Every structure is written in C-alpha cells, then in structure tokens.
Amino acid sequence: MNVGLPHFLTISAVLFALGLFAVMSRRNAIGILMGVELMLNAANINFVAFSRYVQHGIDGQIMAAFVIVLAAAEAAVALAIVLAMFRNFGTVHADTVQSLKR
Amino acid sequence: MTSDLVFILLALLTIVPAVWVVFSPNIVHAGFALLFTLFGVAGLYAYMGADFIAVTQMMVYIGGVLVLVLFTVMMTRVPLGKRANYGLDRFVPAGVLSLAVFGLLYKSITSVDWGAGHTEAVPTVAEIGTNFMTNYIFPFEYVSLVLLAAMIGAAILIREEKFSEDEPENGETEVQS
Numbered sequence: 001m002n003v004g005l006p007h008f009l010t011i012s013a014v015l016f017a018l019g020l021f022a023v024m025s026r027r028n029a030i031g032i033l034m035g036v037e038l039m040l041n042a043a044n045i046n047f048v049a050f051s052r053y054v055q056h057g058i059d060g061q062i063m064a065a066f067v068i069v070l071a072a073a074e075a076a077v078a079l080a081i082v083l084a085m086f087r088n089f090g091t092v093h094a095d096t097v098q099s100l101k102r
Numbered sequence: 103m104t105s106d107l108v109f110i111l112l113a114l115l116t117i118v119p120a121v122w123v124v125f126s127p128n129i130v131h132a133g134f135a136l137l138f139t140l141f142g143v144a145g146l147y148a149y150m151g152a153d154f155i156a157v158t159q160m161m162v163y164i165g166g167v168l169v170l171v172l173f174t175v176m177m178t179r180v181p182l183g184k185r186a187n188y189g190l191d192r193f194v195p196a197g198v199l200s201l202a203v204f205g206l207l208y209k210s211i212t213s214v215d216w217g218a219g220h221t222e223a224v225p226t227v228a229e230i231g232t233n234f235m236t237n238y239i240f241p242f243e244y245v246s247l248v249l250l251a252a253m254i255g256a257a258i259l260i261r262e263e264k265f266s267e268d269e270p271e272n273g274e275t276e277v278q279s
Contacts, residue, residue, distance in 0.1 A: 008150070009207075021196050025124075034123055037140075037163075045147075064155050065154070068158055070245065075166075077259070080256035
C-alpha cells in the first residue's frame with residue numbers, strides 16, 4: 001500500500017459524514033458543536049493533504065492554521081451561547097429552545 | 103511497510119473514537135472520545151509532514167477547545183431521566199443524508215485525477231512564520247481581531263446573568279412607583 005492523497009481524502013470524507021450525522025441527529029447543543037468540530041477537522045485534513053501532495057507548498061497549511069484559530073473562536077462563542085441558554089431556559093437541548101427571549 | 107502501519111493506526115485512532123463521539127448517548131463520553139479523534143488528526147498532520155499544524159492542533163484543540171467543551175458539559179446538566187439524545191425520527195434522515203454525502207465525496211475522490219505527486223517532507227515552521235509576516239499579514243492581523251471580538255463577545259454573553267437579574271428589579275420598581 002502506498003499511502004497518498006486518496007487515503008487522506010477518504011478519512012476526511014468519513015469524518016465529515018460522521019460530523020454531519022452528529023449535527024443532524026444530536027439534540028444536545030454541545031453534541032452538535034462536537035459534530036461541527038469533526039467537520040472542521042475533516043476540512044483541515046483536506047487542506048493539509050492537498051498542500052502536501054498536489055501543491056507541494058505551504059499555503060494549505062497556513063489556511064489550516066487560520067481554520068484552527070476560527071474554530072477556537074467559534075467554539076468559545078458557541079459554548080458561551082450554550083451556557084446562556086442553559087441559564088435562561090434550564091436546558092441544553094436545541095430543539096426545546098424555541099423563543100429568542102426568556 | 104512501517105509507515106503504512108503507522109498510517110493505519112492513525113486512521114483507526116481518528117475514525118473509531120469519532121464514531122463514538124457521534125453515537126454515544128453520554129455527552130461526557132463523547133467529549134473524551136473527541137480527545138482521541140483530535141489526537142489522531144494531529145498525528146495525521148504530522149504524518150503529512152505538517153509539523154507546525156500538528157502542534158497547533160494539539161495546543162489549540164486539545165488544550166483549548168476540548169477543555170472548553172468539557173467545562174461546558176460539566177456546567178450544564180441534562181435531566182438524568184430522559185437520556186435519549188436521539189429520536190428515531192432524526193436518526194433515519196441524518197443517516198440517509200450523511201451516507202449520501204459520503205458516497206458523493208468518495209465517488210469524487212476515486213474518480214477525479216488529482217495529479218498528486220510525492221515529495222519529501224521538509225520542516226515548515228520557519229516558512230510558515232515568514233509567510234505570516236509577509237504574504238498573509240492582513241489575514242493574520244484580521245484573525246487576531248476576530249479572536250479579540252470573539253473573546254469580548256463570549257465574556258459579555260456569560261455576564262448576561264447579572265444584567266437579566268437587574269432588569270426585572272427595575273421593572274418591579276417602575277411598576278411600584
């Protein structure tokens with residue numbers, strides 16, 4: 001077996017499908033966020049793999065670094081929203097919170 | 103041969119806990135499984151010769167994002183009685199759609215000629231640093247602004263308890279007066 005681009009792309013596709021499944025099936029908002037993290041990681045694997053095997057350069061890795069930074073910012077804000085939601089509604093289930101105000 | 107074995111182990115380390123992240127009914131178990139998935143992804147980065155990204159992944163994701171997630175899991179509590187994170191009504195469409203997406207992705211992965219070649223891996227840290235300060239200086243500064251805004255926004259969102267406690271009191275005094 002010669003490990004190359006298709007192997008990494010396949011792993012990334014599996015991760016993306018799993019993340020999509022988590023986003024669509026989880027009721028817990030934190031579980032949905034974990035699914036989003038999986039999908040971001042899948043995209044990041046693609047960036048690095050293409051940068052390594054097709055472009056032979058560094059641009060994809062820099063893009064991956066930006067994605068990691070934005071994922072961290074997104075996680076901070078989303079978890080703050082989850083905490084505020086828990087405070088105001090007493091639940092973290094995304095489908096039971098249906099109003100914008102308490 | 104050894105490198106193939108390492109790749110297979112890293113792939114298993116990534117995929118198997120990810121399945122657990124998605125299907126575990128216990129959100130704490132899912133969080134800890136996410137740790138192994140992120141670790142496996144960092145290993146894959148290292149395997150591809152992206153040393154800087156691998157270390158960043160470990161520091162930011164495992165050291166930052168995952169700790170945030172676990173803290174939030176511990177600060178919120180799900181009612182113990184109803185444990186079900188899933189309903190079958192969302193299980194089926196989610197499964198169908200994600201399988202369809204995976205099929206589409208796999209079909210395009212196998213059918214497209216990506217023109218992939220193989221080169222030796224070189225150390226990337228110095229080159230990435232130079233690029234951050236030259237070609238990518240604007241996105242670099244911009245993303246720091248985004249981080250600052252996210253930090254302030256998260257702090258304000260968390261502080262909201264005090265504001266929302268003050269407001270009803272004001273409302274009451276207005277009604278009384």
